[in-house]
Amino acid sequence: MSSHGHIVPRVWSLSPREIAADGTRRIGELGSLYRLGIIVAAVLAVVGIVSLIAGPLLQGYSDRAVWTYVTAVFFFLMSTVAAAPCLSVGLRLARGHWRRPVNRVAEIWAAALIVPAILFFVLQGTHPSSMDRSSLWMGWPGAPWLWSSIMMISLVACGYAFLYISARPDFAILRDQVDPNPKGFFARMAGDWRGTIKQWAVHDRGLSYIGVFYLMLFVGTMTVISSDFIIGMVPGYHSSIFPVYWVVTSFQAGIALTIVTSAILRKFGGAEKYLELDQFWGLSKMLLAFGLLWFYFWWSEFIITWYSRMPYEVNFLRFFFFDTYLWLFVIVIGFCFLAPLLGLMWNFVRRSYNGPTVVAVLVLLGIMADRIRLASIGSTVEDIYAPYFLEVPSTHYPGVFDVLLTVGFIGAAVGIVLVAMRFIAVPSIWEVTSGLWLRKMRKFKKAEVIVIGKPE
Amino acid sequence: MQERHPLKGEAITKELLRPLNQTPMIFWVAVIILGGILTAFAFAVGWMFYWGLGTTGLNTPIFWGFMITNFVFWIGISHAGVMISAILRLTQAEWRRPVTRAAEVMTIFSLLTAMLFPFLHTGRPWRTVYWVFPYDFDRGIWPDPRGPLVWDPAAVFTYLTGSTLFLYTTLIPDMALLRDRSTGWRKTLYTILALGWRGNERQWKLQLVAGILLSALILPVFVSVHSIVSWDFAVSLIPVWHASIFAPYFVIGAVHSGVSAVITLMALMRWLFGFHNYLREEHFDSIGRLLVVVATGWMWFFVLDIIFAMFTRDPRELVVMEQRIFEWPYAMLLAFVFVFAYIIPVPVWMFQRFRRNIKIMFWTSLMVNVGMWAERYWLILPGLERKFEFTFMWSWYRPSIVELTLVFGSFALVTFLLLLFSKIFPPVAVWEEMEGVNFAQDIQVGKRTVHATIREE
Amino acid sequence: MAFREVLGVYKDLDTAVAATDAFADAGFTREDFDVLTNAPYPEGAFGEDPGRHRLFMFPLIGAASGFAVGLLITAGTQLAYPLVTYGMPLLSIPPMIVIMYEGTMLGALIFTVLGVLFESRLPRLRLGVYDKRITYGSIGILARVPADRIDDAEKALRSVEHENIVSENDNGDVISENEYEPRGAQA
Structure with a gap:
């Protein structure tokens, strides 16, 4: 019989009972590596908090440049931790079956939203009033602090609600299966979930709505952040494409984070039956597309600025790309555009485990470099009330505290996700199970074919 | 949500070839009406060539008016073909089958129509060809590739060639x-x-394989075409044009109007050719869902463009923005754009029962394109009217009857070419429908039969 | 060795697959026959097709050629008429990239289509052994075998219920056993 290269995903041969048992086992068993990860993350989190207090907080808000790396790590976490759940929303809207094990891997990062939220409120003190300067808020009362805070709180609340709604059916499975049930936690989280048809219908609808709402809030909040922290802090810089670049590259980082998390879960998390080539293939195609979009959005800004040849726009080019932060920019273009393009344009690389993982790691490093570059740009122009900046600032280099707090807060976010995995099944039990009925391998004359059904 | 029509084999071919075999009375009525408009179009072109650009409303400092607006509009419509065909092929969306051919054809005819207008608007097209094509060997004068007006034909020509080859x-x-x-x-x-x-x-x-490969290749071209068209405006220093967002903003606007035009075309094909078995409610539903996302993206870009023009606090930008937002006729045009291209259609498309109502989809898609034409005009004209703010060489633009005829004529031209195509070539790909039948399967889940498809990698 | 073709036409998938089985029973391999249809069937439905193609090479070659032509035009025209315009130096790279990009994509597109035609062995000036029934929904099993085994092939194709057998004689003339009367849609 002919199968012409089809590799049947192992999950298709599992029964719902086996998938539930697998999920329960992942929750119940804590390996020594997991414990080590938690300890390292906790130590890093403490280091991060101490560095934040000993560094920028003790120096106060008078010098914005001191806050550069707090801003950078905040940007990075918003672009990764907060962006990853958007991938889950998008994949559910597109309704591909391969998404099923991936969704929870992406949305589990919503658990760590508290870290960028804390940093955001600490950073609020670096903002001057939006009066008498170029700002998205145009002097609106209470701006920027009140309104951007409302957006941030809404985003974080929505992110947690999204994760909770998605995980509720799994909480019910764990409520009934995990022994001993940790302090009735799963029972409280599952509530009255019994899995009736009505409950599933409401769950399905609710998950879609809250997901779309999260996505829209994310876009709105990131638009505001990009304007408040970067565009509004560089006099004369009023690039309308920048918020789009900011959001799109964040999606790119969210995809990269999901790929890296999937690779780690495959290797150490016992999820190798669920996160297979199909998932890496699908995600790597998206990473390639977003790599191309990275270039498109950057180029669209660059060509307009370069072509105008106005002195203040030439200064932007020197400041952003060619003089002050040339080497950071080289890393960004290399890791965010060239690596996905040259690596993932080949199907054999896309359809592998290591290829997408290596490119995703590079993309995350590239996005980190990009956010450091942009945080440095937004924090180091001295006179933000001037109509244009006429002298290109010099490069801002990090100190010891800057490095420590950057690593520390990333560690804190990872630590929270590790803890969350103790309570939330990754990959999702219910979502993987509900896909079992809709995909089959069948005989079609002399061929073995894959049959996909889409009921909704 | 896959649905199935009951037909198989030769019955499908018979139905899909019906437009080639039968010519209903409405076809001849349409040909006569369109022929009349096209005659007026040809007369207007001749009149303008004979008497010169004085017959139009163009005058210092406004040299880009209805014709360039129309060019941008039709380039936008042309994006539908690739949007639908390439993306749906790459994602192996099963509902693409009856839609792709008509969308691809619309791309080509709207591109051809779009290409007419920059040439027409120069008044003496035969004298302007050497701006673009390197042919004036004797004098050694060559086109300057540093100018966006040379990028533009390069992009449009690539897109036209690519789309034609794709279709063929x-x-x-x-x-x-x-x-x-x-x-x-x-x-x-x-x-x-x-x-x-x-x-x-x-x-x-x-x-x-070619379907996938050509789709992957033509997508970057499709993005580049409207981006480059937008750079015709954005690389200049004219207030409100010099905006970095123009490229993706034009592209997403093009997708919005182009995909809406596909809905209009699908509804017309359903009524005119009786393709009820193929262009089903599920297709309108799926495209309507897609359009909610596209339209919302477009609205985000629209708002960003406005906000960041005001963000500068540059008096040059502000004076034009004030004119665009608060002064007649642009204030009304802005409201018109919002209402027609977003506020009415998008809430309607949020409801499945409206998305599955062909009449509602037809009228809302038509509204979007009326709104999007107005949006192009709103984007292009005000900046030119206040181009020389220090010398107060300000002006108003009022389109002449010649320009109005050319715009209406362009709609007649595209419609006429589409009708002509449907008399010679199948407007729905017969083999793709047959392929759908060959690949159709069912999966039994409890008491429910779920329609399924064999998936090739 | 000279090869000859014979075509068996079958009204549905079941009989066509049965014909391929009969063909295999007669000692022929998968390389000895091709399947003619009016639309694609799932890959491998008639047995794995061993044919390989190199279509993916074509866009790469086209892209390289297009890039070279784009570079030639943009650099050449600036050098042929050396004038600084818009304050931009000669050989300004960013605007050149725009046209070189379009050239690259145009080259890739054109070469892909040429590749499709070349790899599909099109254009084919003569249809040869063929039956119109195929575009009406029947399935053709086209045997291409050494001339000395053509009778065995024809016998195998005949052993299953068929609509027509089309063959070619030594002069290359096509002989159809059962000429087709159109029964479906006409253009």
């Missing part, structure tokens, strides 16, 4: 089908176009 490649199997069931001049034409296609396994395999 997918047409070959249907040409063979027509070759085997026609006589006379049609047989000669189809025999030539079929290139000796026999439909062996290798040919089919390559047809499918």
